[in-house]
Amino acid sequence: MKKIIYSLVICFTISQAISCKSEAKKGTETTTEEVKEAKKAFVLQDATNTIEWIAYKTTEKVPVKGQFQKVNITSGGEGDSVKEAINNAEFSIPVSSIFTKDTSRDFKIKKFFFGVMDKTELLSGKLVLENDSIGYTNLTMNGVTKKLPFSYSLNGKEFALNATMKISDWQGETALNSLNEACKDLHKGADGVSKTWDEVALNITSVFK
CATH class of the missing domain: 1.20.5 (Single alpha-helices involved in coiled-coils or other helix-helix interfaces)
Structure with a gap:
């Protein structure tokens, strides 16, 4: 039992x-x-993000185009709309992902420009949309964080941003002079003057899935 x-x-x-x-x-x-x-409907990390820049050389201001091929979203970046996903998104861009279709130029920019700067393996910042057409990012470069205003547009699932930055605003004169010295002959115009401009245009697009 x-x-x-x-x-x-x-x-x-x-x-x-x-x-x-x-x-x-x-x-x-x-x-x-x-x-x-x-999971939100719009995720910035999953979007097709294109970061293009235009620098200028010679007295005639000849454009030199390039892009960064990688961006990481470190905080935020999700929302029920494109605007919500963009607003307050924090990002970091490895400078090693620079691409200009010229390996020699890529090397020089990495070594003689970003390599001269302080703690600039990454460019980082936060996107803030102020209204339906303008915003700013607190961009960190060369150990300096500064507000960079931009204009933007929304077209369906596409976000497009345009800005113009001055390298000197991030105390980058030494890096700019270093690059100009490394590219001295290549940056000479018809007047024989070698010049690398302080101005860089940024064009960024994000196409959401």
Whole structure:
């Protein structure tokens, strides 16, 4: 009789343990589903982000075009609309991802420009939209954080930003002179003067899925 009772107790204990595990598994599955449902409709990290820049050389102000091929969204960047996803998004851009279709130029920009700056393996900042057409980013470069105003437009799922920055605003004169010296002959115009301009235009687009 004792053996029968003992067997029944063991069976009951095992069935309870299995039941608890099933309930725990169901709870985990529900949590996972809830996380998936919580993902916003617009995610900046998943968008096609293109960061193009235009620098200038020679007295005639000849444009030199390039881009950064990588950007990381470090905070925010999600929303129920494109504007919500952009606003307050924080980002970092590795300067190693620079690309100008000229490997020699890429090397010189990395070494003699960004390489001369202080703590500039990354460019970082936060995007703030002030109204439906203008905003700013607190851009950090060369150990300096400064407000960079920009204009922007929204067209469906596409966000387009335009800005013009002065390198000297980020105390980059030494880096600019270093690059100009490394590219001295290449930056000479018809007047024989070698010049690298302080001005850089930025054109950024984000096309959401």
